[in-house]
Every structure is written in C-alpha cells, then in structure tokens.
Amino acid sequence: MRWIFWWALGCAALSAHGQPRPWPHEVSDLPVNPAVTWGRLDNGVRYAVAPNAEPAERVSLRLLVLAGSMHENERQRGYAHFVEHLAFDGTRLYPGQTLHATLQQTGLARGPDVNAHTHTDRTIYRLDLPQPTPERLRLGLGVLREFADGMMLDPAEVARESNVILIEKRARDSHSQRAHAAFMRFLFPAGPLTDPSAFGTEESIRTATAAELRRFYETWYRPENLVVVAVGAIEPAAVAREIATAFGSLPARAEAAPVVNLGPLTNPDALVVGVEPSTDAAGAASFLLASIAPVLPVDTRASVQEMLLRTMAFDALNRRLDLLQRRESALLLHASASYSSGPVFQQALLRIDTSPREWRAAVERLEQERRRALLHGFTPAEIELSRERARALLQHAATAERTLLSEPYADALAESIAAHRVFLAGVELEQIALSAVERATPEECLEVFRHAWGPGHPRLFASGPFTLARPAEQFAAVFRRSAQTPVKAPRPAAPVHFAYTDFGRPGKIVARDHVGDLDLHRIRFANGVRLNLKSTPFEAGRIVYGGRFGTGAAGEPGRLPGLRAFVEHGVTVFGLGRHDQHALRQLAAGQLSSLSITTGEEAFYIAGVSDRAGAERLLQLLAAQFTDPGWRASDLPVVQQRIVAQLDETLRNAGNYLTARRQELLTGGDSRYRLPRPGEVLRYTVRDFRRWFEPQLQHAPLEIGIVGDFDVEAMVQLASRTLGCLPRREPGPVPRPVRFLPQLPPTHETIPATVRQAAVQLAWSVPAPRGVRVEHHLELLADVLRNRLMQEIRGELGATYAASCQLWRSDVRRDTGYLIAALVCEPADVARIAETTRRIADRLARDGATAEEFERARQPRLLDAPVQLRSNGYWLGMAVAAAQSQTEELERPRQRVLDLEQATASDISALAAEVLPAERASVFTAAPEKTP
Known part of the structure; x- marks a missing residue:
C-alpha cells in the first residue's frame, strides 16, 4: 500500500482548514482507493471506513482532528497537546479517571490500545477494539464523540495535568531534541512552526486556564475539522450508520478561526x-x-x-x-x-x-x-x-x-487524510x-x-x-x-559484485524434527548450528530472523570493562573483509533487508528482516559475518563516536541511566552490568575488540530462528548452503559467575543533566521459575500494580507522566528475576514518589487485588492473545529463536490463553503477598546534580 512506500520516503502535505474540506481524491487525477468508503455528514464531519481481515475480530478506530500546534497563537503554546491530555481526565459520560477503567474492562490496554498524539497540524485519538460486537463498536464511537465535544476541562484537572505535561516535556528532553528545536527556531524565528515538540513553554503550560483551553477546544474541534476512521472486521454500511448516529448531532460551538499565518516558507537571498x-x-x-x-x-x-x-x-x-x-x-x-x-x-x-x-x-x-x-x-x-x-x-x-x-x-x-494525500x-x-x-x-x-x-x-x-x-x-x-573552488563531475564508480555466494559443500543435517502442534521445524547441522523454522501467512512477503551465539556480556574480559559496547556499532561500521560498509550499502540497493548483532546478558543476539527475495542474501551476509568480518582500524573513530554519543544521551536521561545503574547494583557492582565509561571506549583498539569477539564468531554455539512467509524446504536448503557450512561450533569457556542480590538499601544517584528530570525505580525479587503459568500470573500482577500507580500517582497526584511495571528474568541465572516499577517525576519529588510507590505495592500485598482491577488487567491480555499468536514477532521472540536450547519456552504459546482464562484474582493476590511487601522492596532514585 502507498503508505508503506511514502512513510519510507517521508511524505506528507498541508491541509486547508476553516471551510468545508474536500477529500484529496476529489481534487486529484489519482484514482480513489476502492476498498475505502468515504462519507460526509450534514454537519461536516467526515468518515473513511474500510474492511480488513487482519487481525481477525479487531477494529481500529481513529478520530482525526485537523488541529495541532501550528493552530496555536503566541499565548496558546502547547494548548493542542494540553487538550489531548485532558480528553482522558473527564468527559460528560466518563467523569474523572473512569474512562481508562471502563475501556480496560472491555479489553483495551492503556497505551497499546488507547492513545493519542499531537502533531504540528493534527491530533489523532486511537482506539483498537477487540471482538467488535455492535455494543463495543458503539462504545468506541461514543468515546470518540466524547473527545470531540464532551471534555469537561475541569479546573482541578487542568492544574493537575499541567504538572504531568511538564514532567513529560522534561522526560523527553535530550541533546538531539534540543539541537532539533534550535534548528527549527533558526528556520522559523517566529510563528507557529518555531517549536516542533508541541509541548509549548513552561510558562504557557503553567499559566493555562480551563477557560483558555476551552476556547481553543471549541474553536478547533469543529465538525468540519473532524474525520472518523474505522478499519477492521466491519461491514462499512453498518459502521457508517453508527458514525452518523454518534456524530450527526455534533454542533459547531464557536466561530471558525481565521487561516493560520505560518510566516514565510522561503529561502533567503544570501547565505544565513x-x-x-x-x-x-x-x-x-x-x-x-x-x-x-x-x-x-x-x-x-x-x-x-x-x-x-x-x-x-x-x-x-x-x-x-x-x-x-x-x-x-x-x-x-x-x-x-x-x-x-x-x-x-x-x-x-x-x-x-x-x-x-x-x-x-x-x-x-x-x-x-x-x-x-x-x-x-x-x-x-x-x-x-x-x-x-x-x-x-x-x-x-x-x-x-x-x-x-x-x-x-x-x-x-488518517495520516493521508491529514496530509491531503490520495490514499x-x-x-x-x-x-x-x-x-x-x-x-x-x-x-x-x-x-x-x-x-x-x-x-x-x-x-x-x-x-x-x-x-x-x-x-x-x-x-x-x-x-x-x-564556492569559488571548481568542482569536477563525479567519476563513475566501479561496479561491485557480491563476494560471498559460495561457502563450500552444503552442511549435512544430522537431526530434524517437527513440533506438530506449533508447526515448528527444528534442524541441527553437522557443524552444530541449530536452525528453527516456522512458516506463517501472517505478513505477506516478510520474514524475520532472530538468533543467539556466544557468551554475550557474561564473557566480557574483566580487564576490559565496557568492550561489549563495540558489538552493536562495530559489526555494522567495520563491514566485511571483502566489502566495506559503503560497498555493502551499494549492494543492498535492491534488497529490503537488514541485519544487526547486539550484546545480551548471556549471548550475542542476531536480529534481521527481509522480504522473500532477500532471504538468500541475508543468510549469505550472516554467514560472511561469521567467516570474514571486517576489522578496519580506519573506522574506529566512527564506532567510538557513536558509542560515546549513545552513552552521553543515557547519562543525561534519568530513567535510562537509573535502569543501567540498577542492574549494576543488583549484581554487586559486576562490571558486565554497568555502563561503559567514555574513557574506556576511547582507549580500546580494534585489536582489543577482535581478540575477544573473533573467537565467538568462529566457534561459539549458534542457534537461529526464522519466522514468516517462506517455503520451509527452500529455506532449509538456503541455510545448508550458508550457516550449515560454517566451521564447527564448540562450547566456549564458562563465563564468570554472576550474583544477583535479593535486596538492597535505598540508593540515590546523581546525573549531570541540564534539565529538571528525575526517576524512581523499585525492584522486588520474584520467586524462582515455577512454570510458564506463574510467569503469566506475574505479568498480570505487574499490570495490576501499574494501574494502581497510574491511578494514584498520575491521576490523583499529577506527579508522574508514566509508570511502567514489568517482569525481568536474568538469562544468566534463570532462577533470578525482579518485578520492576519505574516512574519519572520532579527532582524534588523523588523521595515522596518512591515512598508512595512502595506503600501502594505494600497495600496490594496486604489487601490483594479486587475482582474489578483483576479484570482490568486480565481482559486486555486475554483478548490480545489471539492477535499475538498471529504475530511473527511474538513467535520468534517467545518460542522459535531458542526452540532447541530453551525447550521450556515452547510452553508459552501453548499455555498463554489457557493460563489467562483460568487465572483468578486470588492467584494474583497470593503472588502479591509473596512478592510486594514493603520490606522486600529495593528503592533506586536518580536526579540531576543541580536543578536548573
């Protein structure tokens, strides 16, 4: 479809506003998409509806509002984004914080299924409905109608949400973001295009009033500025009728604003x-x-x-x-x-x-x-x-x-309509x-x-x-x-021919089986390489690859801490022995594929993607990486600069830094779990990297999984001519043991940040694995805790933008894991937020989960499970990539739905009582040395 192509190229356009809007195809010589039903209600609201088969029993609803940050005047900076936030803080039918609870009980997860985004020229509200019965469809359209003209914009909510927005603004601050903002100010010194972030200024956010926000809301959320989009398991005519019922009575509540003056969009006459x-x-x-x-x-x-x-x-x-x-x-x-x-x-x-x-x-x-x-x-x-x-x-x-x-x-x-592009x-x-x-x-x-x-x-x-x-x-x-120096015409470059097509005699298969209920093929070649294949119809023409080899960070030399940072960037930049990075890009001109290697706890991870035509080339590139990697000393400065730049961004972000520091502390200061130091990165040579990494490429055990649209036997033959030809894989040296601590005293870290940004994280050690069922229950417990944190710390206190809770298991010590809660907040608030989080978790441990909040956690996962089971990425990550080395993981797709169906609030409450008592929490906080 056209969007795939244009998003790859970055294409959009300006829409007109303040008057009845034609569809893009009505003023173009391009043909209209026959799959889409286009319509316009009498009040000016438009809709676009399209049936779609994947995923089954799902409907995606969008409310496109043709108003964004460029429609704000000088006193309204950030108002479009502010109004978007307030949509979830109380409407006519869903007062206060009740909307998310209602949608979660219906099966919509906060974030993945319910979200909104503000851009320069538009705001988009997103609902993804599972099992779209007529009642659910009416509920979804009704919620979108509430966003269109039912926001309460309560002064108390405005005051609370202003703090949330400021925390979000600071959390997203980075060196690259500040540089981009400065560039935009240079291009557009005045006018609505000056701030590309849509956040506005701290002053405009802090001083915004409910009356001023309502004026912006009613001015721009007009019928002719609204488009309803519905795609999925629907009958277009029936959905069009429901849209008319939901939106047909929507009035224009204020006069249309004049056309926005964007200022000059031209170049200067001389160099500036x-x-x-x-x-x-x-x-x-x-x-x-x-x-x-x-x-x-x-x-x-x-x-x-x-x-x-x-x-x-x-x-x-x-x-x-x-x-x-x-x-x-x-x-x-x-x-x-x-x-x-x-x-x-x-x-x-x-x-x-x-x-x-x-x-x-x-x-x-x-x-x-x-x-x-x-x-x-x-x-x-x-x-x-x-x-x-x-x-x-x-x-x-x-x-x-x-x-x-x-x-x-x-x-x-929705994006094509906003950009006034024919779909x-x-x-x-x-x-x-x-x-x-x-x-x-x-x-x-x-x-x-x-x-x-x-x-x-x-x-x-x-x-x-x-x-x-x-x-x-x-x-x-x-x-x-x-400009006074003559420039010559470019010289035609010599053609480049791919050098890695013959790896010798195809590898012999010594073992093969088929896991029938998962339709998974497992193959082992004579050289020890393990191959796992699952052919699916989920994504036409697309194949994903995931694998693991070697010892990863666990094998990093103790005398060279941080050397693992070279893997991610070095593999790409150093290229191959017979092709440097430029030649590889030239050879990939007609290939839609990518390949990367990163460092994990106990292995190096391979990730790749290709279309069907590119499968052979990707496997050839992977085999070449193992047999003839490039070790170009001339590329070392580029690798070092990229690593140091990445480290700098991490060190200046409280949440990212604290995540890395937490892992180091929980392992007793093990150098393999700490951030590399910039000085270390600049000191290491290509020889240092090669001496450690080359033996891993040459001999370490290798397992790779491939999932997607391919013929199994053809893929087996491709693998036998590439991966099956590699030198024999042998077990490597046993890595140094790692020790995870069950609990630590409170730890506070300072970071050299230039913005007012802080982070709070709590970790509770979880029981040793007792099967996939308990893992699924721990995930539900994490969701229950997150919902409570979002309700109390964001919804009631307005003291965080986002809270996440997730289960983390060590790959080195399979008996070790933690439930992690992470929040961002104001630096002055770290102690209060840490204690509040600990207290909320402890209350969950003592009182258990209610039936209502248990269902709010379970329903989104239960209704999303069939979608996950039709996802190549899920199969690759959860089962296929390590189907031979971690056979216990095959139980995940088998038990996922059953475990969720059979789970009870009592199960989750019992786990909470075991994991979340206050005395078991390890508390980590981070804030800048000086608050600006």
Whole structure:
C-alpha cells in the first residue's frame, strides 16, 4: 500500500482548514482507493471506513482532528497537546479517571490500545477494539464523540495535568531534541512552526486556564475539522450508520478561526548562518545545509512521479556522501542527504557530523558536494542503483497490502487524510509509480533535484561545542571561499559484485524434527548450528530472523570493562573483509533487508528482516559475518563516536541511566552490568575488540530462528548452503559467575543533566521459575500494580507522566528475576514518589487485588492473545529463536490463553503477598546534580 512506500520516503502535505474540506481524491487525477468508503455528514464531519481481515475480530478506530500546534497563537503554546491530555481526565459520560477503567474492562490496554498524539497540524485519538460486537463498536464511537465535544476541562484537572505535561516535556528532553528545536527556531524565528515538540513553554503550560483551553477546544474541534476512521472486521454500511448516529448531532460551538499565518516558507537571498552551542560529551559537531519551500496543495499523478524522481536523486547523493565519509573517515563521522515533506513545508537537507576542530572540512564538503550535484548531476550507474531500491519498495508495498494489519492501516488512512494525500491501493501505486521509476533518466532526476533546492540560498546551521570567537562569521567566510573552488563531475564508480555466494559443500543435517502442534521445524547441522523454522501467512512477503551465539556480556574480559559496547556499532561500521560498509550499502540497493548483532546478558543476539527475495542474501551476509568480518582500524573513530554519543544521551536521561545503574547494583557492582565509561571506549583498539569477539564468531554455539512467509524446504536448503557450512561450533569457556542480590538499601544517584528530570525505580525479587503459568500470573500482577500507580500517582497526584511495571528474568541465572516499577517525576519529588510507590505495592500485598482491577488487567491480555499468536514477532521472540536450547519456552504459546482464562484474582493476590511487601522492596532514585 502507498503508505508503506511514502512513510519510507517521508511524505506528507498541508491541509486547508476553516471551510468545508474536500477529500484529496476529489481534487486529484489519482484514482480513489476502492476498498475505502468515504462519507460526509450534514454537519461536516467526515468518515473513511474500510474492511480488513487482519487481525481477525479487531477494529481500529481513529478520530482525526485537523488541529495541532501550528493552530496555536503566541499565548496558546502547547494548548493542542494540553487538550489531548485532558480528553482522558473527564468527559460528560466518563467523569474523572473512569474512562481508562471502563475501556480496560472491555479489553483495551492503556497505551497499546488507547492513545493519542499531537502533531504540528493534527491530533489523532486511537482506539483498537477487540471482538467488535455492535455494543463495543458503539462504545468506541461514543468515546470518540466524547473527545470531540464532551471534555469537561475541569479546573482541578487542568492544574493537575499541567504538572504531568511538564514532567513529560522534561522526560523527553535530550541533546538531539534540543539541537532539533534550535534548528527549527533558526528556520522559523517566529510563528507557529518555531517549536516542533508541541509541548509549548513552561510558562504557557503553567499559566493555562480551563477557560483558555476551552476556547481553543471549541474553536478547533469543529465538525468540519473532524474525520472518523474505522478499519477492521466491519461491514462499512453498518459502521457508517453508527458514525452518523454518534456524530450527526455534533454542533459547531464557536466561530471558525481565521487561516493560520505560518510566516514565510522561503529561502533567503544570501547565505544565513545559525550556530547553537552544545555541551555534548561525545564532542561531535553537526553542520546542516537546508532549503525549504511550501508543500504542494494538491496530490496528482505528476506530483507522485516527481517525488519518486526526487527520492531517486537524493538516494544517489546519499550513496555518494557515504563513499565520501568512508574515504575521509578521519575527518567526517557522518554524511547524508535527505528530502522530506512535512505538514506545511518541504525541506532539502545535507548533514555532516565531525569533530569541532574539523569544521572547515565539514563546511567545504557541504558546499561542494551540493554544488557538484547541482552542476553535474548523477551518473547512469548511480540512478540505476536508485531505481533498484525504488522498485523493491514499490513491489514490497503491493505485496504487504495483502496482510496489512488494521492498526497501521487505520493510522496510514488518517495520516493521508491529514496530509491531503490520495490514499492509493498498493497495486495502483505500483502501476502509477513503476512506469516513472523504470523510465527515469539522470537528466530528469537532476531537474527535480535542482527544483528541490528551490529559489534563494540555502541556510547553514551548526551545533556543537565550538570554541571559536565568532563561529557564524567564520563558517560563512569558509562557505563563500569554497564556492569559488571548481568542482569536477563525479567519476563513475566501479561496479561491485557480491563476494560471498559460495561457502563450500552444503552442511549435512544430522537431526530434524517437527513440533506438530506449533508447526515448528527444528534442524541441527553437522557443524552444530541449530536452525528453527516456522512458516506463517501472517505478513505477506516478510520474514524475520532472530538468533543467539556466544557468551554475550557474561564473557566480557574483566580487564576490559565496557568492550561489549563495540558489538552493536562495530559489526555494522567495520563491514566485511571483502566489502566495506559503503560497498555493502551499494549492494543492498535492491534488497529490503537488514541485519544487526547486539550484546545480551548471556549471548550475542542476531536480529534481521527481509522480504522473500532477500532471504538468500541475508543468510549469505550472516554467514560472511561469521567467516570474514571486517576489522578496519580506519573506522574506529566512527564506532567510538557513536558509542560515546549513545552513552552521553543515557547519562543525561534519568530513567535510562537509573535502569543501567540498577542492574549494576543488583549484581554487586559486576562490571558486565554497568555502563561503559567514555574513557574506556576511547582507549580500546580494534585489536582489543577482535581478540575477544573473533573467537565467538568462529566457534561459539549458534542457534537461529526464522519466522514468516517462506517455503520451509527452500529455506532449509538456503541455510545448508550458508550457516550449515560454517566451521564447527564448540562450547566456549564458562563465563564468570554472576550474583544477583535479593535486596538492597535505598540508593540515590546523581546525573549531570541540564534539565529538571528525575526517576524512581523499585525492584522486588520474584520467586524462582515455577512454570510458564506463574510467569503469566506475574505479568498480570505487574499490570495490576501499574494501574494502581497510574491511578494514584498520575491521576490523583499529577506527579508522574508514566509508570511502567514489568517482569525481568536474568538469562544468566534463570532462577533470578525482579518485578520492576519505574516512574519519572520532579527532582524534588523523588523521595515522596518512591515512598508512595512502595506503600501502594505494600497495600496490594496486604489487601490483594479486587475482582474489578483483576479484570482490568486480565481482559486486555486475554483478548490480545489471539492477535499475538498471529504475530511473527511474538513467535520468534517467545518460542522459535531458542526452540532447541530453551525447550521450556515452547510452553508459552501453548499455555498463554489457557493460563489467562483460568487465572483468578486470588492467584494474583497470593503472588502479591509473596512478592510486594514493603520490606522486600529495593528503592533506586536518580536526579540531576543541580536543578536548573
């Protein structure tokens, strides 16, 4: 379907407002999607309804409100997001905090099934209904109607929710978010586009009144600004009647607001430079060269085809910049090009990340590579690679449409309406777009590339820890001097041929069985590699891969703490022996696949995805990773910078830091469970990494699971020619033992954060495994506790944005686990929130769970279980990936529904009494050293 393709490319557009709105296809020459029923009520409310088979017995409802942060005036910053929050804090039919309780008892989980999001140009409310009986459908539509004109906006709720929003705003703060916000302020110094977060300012949130919020609500939540979307197990005509019943009486309660003045969406006549100082511990500087233009008001065949050509051009430039970064890795940490079309403006962008001392090289490369492309265009070989990728995306979109899930289908339909884009069927998109892709020439791609940079001069923006006296002036001077340097046409790159197609004699199968009730095939090759396969019809054309090998963090050398951080980034950046990272990207132009390796507690984890055509290549890449990895010392600075940047973000986020620190403390300070130190990362060499990791690749036991749309026997043959040919796998050294502590005294951590952000986490050790049934009951207990925390700490106190509760089991010590509760809050509140959480859990231990709250926890899981059992990801993670090494896990899919059906409130109460007494809690808190 078209949404898959456009979301991959980043495409949206601006909708008109303040007047009756046509459907996008009514003003376009593109064909309407025949699967969707489009309608408009007399009061102006519109609806789009589509039947869909997957998942069975589910309906996804959306209320699209064509109002977002760009519709706020200066005094209303953050109001659109504020109103969205208040939708769940009391309506006519659901006063106070009763809405979530009602929906949970109906089977909708808070978060996954009930949610809302505010964007620049729109707000979307989401309900995903299980088993959509007529009564449930009316309930869901009734809730959406409550959101449309039934919010109470009680002053007490406004005061409480303002604190929740401020906590959310701070929790989402990060270096990258602040840099992006500064970039947007540079592009749009004034007007509604200045703040991309939709949060508003602390002052506007704190001073907002119920009357002012109601004025915004009634002004923008008008019938002509509302669209109801329904996708799933429905009969369109019947649903259209229910929508008319629910929304037909909705009135316009205020005068329509005038059209929003967005300010100029043009480029300056001469170079303008903006600089944002930063304290990023990773020490990197970013340089962005950007051009903006208004979005096209109408979606047409011509605009679709132009977007395709533009995407091909930027794809070609991206590969060119990737090669540049490879050649100059000592200077450039990252180089990329992109083109995006948001709700109100389009943007062409070039970006280079480098060390601050290499700022001259970054500025020069930005100016010259853009100019080189504008003057000389692209080679036929570059455009051919772009053609391969576009073709693969289009073909995959058409295939994936056959089993598209209702939830992303509904999201895509709502987003396309908001963006005023015609919602094409995948087959129609393929027919319209493929013709443009196949006949595209380098000259046509150059023409649309030049048009993307528009009239006027692009802006240059830099962020980083600069020590220059006048950085903006110095950057501008280097940019202008660089413009006087002649640039040559790009030289055609030598063709690259994939070098890893023959791994020798196919591996011999020495054991094979079929687990009939799970339709799972288990195979063991003579070299010791274990392969688990499950073919499913759940996602047409898509295959997922998951595996494990080696010792993971448990085998990290004690004298080299933190070396495990090199795995995630090093495997990608170092490439293979005969193909560096750039060559691999070039070879992957027509392949829709990805492969990664990360470090777990007791193993290294493999994760991959491909379409059917890419299965052989993915297995070849995986086999090549085990037999001929790249160990390029020239790439070390890039790997180190990425690790340090990731660590910096973690250290500046209270919740993420506390999670890592908690694991270290619960293991008595074991270095394998602590965050690496930046100094350690910068000290280690490729030789250090290779000496530890290479033996794991060469000989460690390997097990891989594959789930998806494939023929089992064909996949067995592919695996035998790749993984079956690997050197024999042998048990490795026994890792150092790890010790988990049942309880710790309260621990407070300080972090070098620059925002007012704090975190609270409590851990209770849970009983040793007593079967899958008890595990499922512990998950229900976690849900009951989370609901209480959300009700009391967020709903009543307004002292947190989110609370999570989950079960964590160690993979190294299978007899060890914890129930973890995690919350974010104000720094001054950490002691109170920690004690309140401990007290709420203790009360649950003493008094048990009520029948009502037990059902609120059980119903969403019970009704979601059939959906999970038709999910490739669930099968891979819960059963298939380790079906031979952890055979006990096969009981999870077998018992999931039965355990939930037979569970009682008494079962959960007994577990609560065993796990949650106050004296068993370990309390961890984190807050910044200084509160801004």
